[in-house]
Each structure stands twice: as C-alpha cells, then as structure tokens.
Amino acid sequence: MTIQHRTVDIEAASKLWKDDLSASQIAKRFGVSRNVIVGIAFRNRAFFPEKQRSKSTRPHKAAPAPRKVETRKPYTPHEREPVPVNDYDVRRLPYAKRLEDLLPGECKWPLNSGGPYLFCAAKAAGKYCEHHQSRALASQRITKRGQA
Template structure:
C-alpha cells in the first residue's frame, strides 16, 4: 500500500505484528507514522490479529483499595467551616427535595450531608429562606472575623 509516497507491505507488516512488535516499532521500519500502521491494521483485520491486553503487572496488588464515600463528605479540607445541623433543618427534612426537584422560589440550603443531598425547599423570594439567609450571613461574619 502506498501512503505518503512510501510503500508499506501489508504482509510484511502483519508478520511483524504477529511477532508482537508495536505499531510504533513497525512504523519506524517502514519510515511512516504509527497512525499509518494502525490504520492499515484496522482496514486489514484478517492479517492483523488482535493482541492480548497487558495483564496486571502487580498480581499481589490486583485488588483496589475501597473508594472513599465522597457523598458523605467525610474528608473535608482542614480549613472548611462546618455548619452544624439545626433544629429547623430537622423540622424541614420531611419536606426536603433533591436538587433536580427544586423549583425557582424554593430554598436551596442543604439540610443533610449524605447521599442523596436534600435541600430545604421552603418558599422564598431569593436563594434561601429567611432562616437560612440569617445563618449564611452569620457564617460570613465569622469568616470575616477569623481573617
């Protein structure tokens, strides 16, 4: 096959492929790019059998460590201010909604810290209801004092 004014012998390339040479190594021998060899191998799949995938090089570490539960927010940054749960939040829990269920004019204050996140959903004119707005301002003042 002639590509970029160079000839690549498909049978010779497939023989090198079967000898477990990489596409880059074959490309160097023919003076073409790796993508040319990959394209030829793709178009002539009968001559280029699929290579076995590399197995895990570390068999003693084959099992992954369990993932940390990010939805519960257990690993917070050290400088993060954690706003404790409030009695009002517990009262709002039966009326709470998920983020996708919130409509405009409903409070978007998260009232739990687990999966799934639930939001206050009380009627409001802004982003938060009156109670959560006052709590947000109080936290903002605390942060200003600490700086």
Template sequence: MSWTDERISELTRLWEQGLSASEIGKTLGVSKNAVVGKAHRLNLPARPSPIKRGGSTKPRTTKPMIKTPDRIGKMECRPATPVAAQTHSHEPRVARPALKKRSVVKSANSACLWPIGDPGENDFHFCGEPAVSGKPYCQEHCARAYITKTRDESKAA
C-alpha cells in the first residue's frame, strides 16, 4: 500500500477530527499501526492517551503472603555420614624410590612433568621420570591423568 497525497490528506483530516487510529485504519483500509506510524512521520499532534492515569492517591500496602512464626526453633544437627573415598586407578600403586627433584626449566622433553608439592613452596618440583611417547607424563601419572570409562560407566552416562 502506498500513501498517496489524497490518502495522506484524508488521514490528516480524520486525525484532526479525533478518530482513533484503528477507526482511521478501517476507513483507509490499513492497520492501526500503519496509521500511527504515518501520523508520527507526518508530525501530527500527539493525542492524550485513552488509558486513564492517576487513580487512587493513597499508597497501596501489601499483605504478607505467608505468616511466619516469630521464632524458629533450633534444628538438631547430625554428623554427616562418612563416604568412602573414590579411587580412580584400579591398579595398586607401587612404591618407587625417591626421585631427583627437577624444575620445569631443567626438565627435558622426555621427562614427566607431573607437579609434586605446592607451587608456592621451595620444595616444589616435577616427577622427572621418563615420559610416555607423545604424553607429558610417565606411565604412572598417565594412568592417573587420563581416566578411561569402562563399558558399564559409559552406558550409564
């Protein structure tokens, strides 16, 4: 639909008569929103809103939805039930002799880079055992770092 000069003058005339946008739209065969948009682009004077504002001047008070007791009794606390620690490795750990401490700078590309200790402490170091080919860790630390799901676990997930 195009807005011809004749349709624009009709819109302006009906607007000045005070007809609503939907009434003007029915007369012109367009939607209410088309009338409002064109009136805005033509800078036609705004009209008072048909929605009544104001109403009651006294403030509204809300009532509480649920009455709460003034005092809530102390709940009895029970100690938590202990949970068995989960181990990720199914193979028993083998005790190894003490390793020579290595820093990451001194570690060769083929040395295990598993961190041992707290990085903020002076005794922090890396494992240093020979690393598995293509991995940053030795065999023991690869077993701890790369956990594979069993068939039963993957079905449950």
C-alpha cells in the first residue's frame, strides 16, 4: 500500500505485528508514522489479530491513609483568644455605638463580645483610635513571637 510516498507491505507489517512489535516499532522500519500502521491494522483486521492489552505501566497510586478523627482539631472560626478588656474599654462603654451608627473617622474597636456589638467610636485617624491602634500592634507582635 502506498501512503505518504512510501510503501508499506501489509503482509510484512502483519508478521511484525504477530511477532509482538508495537505500531511505533513497525512504523520506524517502514519509515512512516505510527498512525499509518494503526490505520492499516484497523482496515485490515484479518491480517492484524487483536493484541492482549497490557495493564498500565504507570505505578499504582496508593490510596491515601484514612485520617484519624482524633488527630483533627475541630474547626473554630476564631482561633485566637479575644483581646482582654481593659480599663480604657470600660470607660469608653458609655460612648460606644453600634456598627451601623459609626461615622467615618470613629474607632471600630469592639468593646464587648455579645450582641449587640458595641464599638469604641473615639476619634480616629484610621480604623482605630491611638489607644486601640497601639493594642492591635502589640497583639500582632506577641502573636509573631509565639509563632517563631
């Protein structure tokens, strides 16, 4: 058979096929692509008996070991302990506001841990007033030291 300006002898190819050579190896001998040999084998099934398919050569992927329930920590949305209340927070409580009542430039530091949540509402340059800004930075430093 003439394909791609080359001649592939079907009988010779079928003998190589029966000798258990792969389509790629047969293609190299005839100077054609693997797909040409596969196509010829498909069209001339009488000459090319079906080969036993071998199992995958990929290594078997082992199933991961089941996780032990005892070793898992239960999920808690707030893993860090809340910052403890101090005297400043207690003095700010009468002036505290709910979140929806806060205006721009007021401190957004929560003063209590139950509903309705109340926030500091002191004058602030950013999110927090000077006092709460320093406490936030101090708690970050403590957290970073604990991780190291």
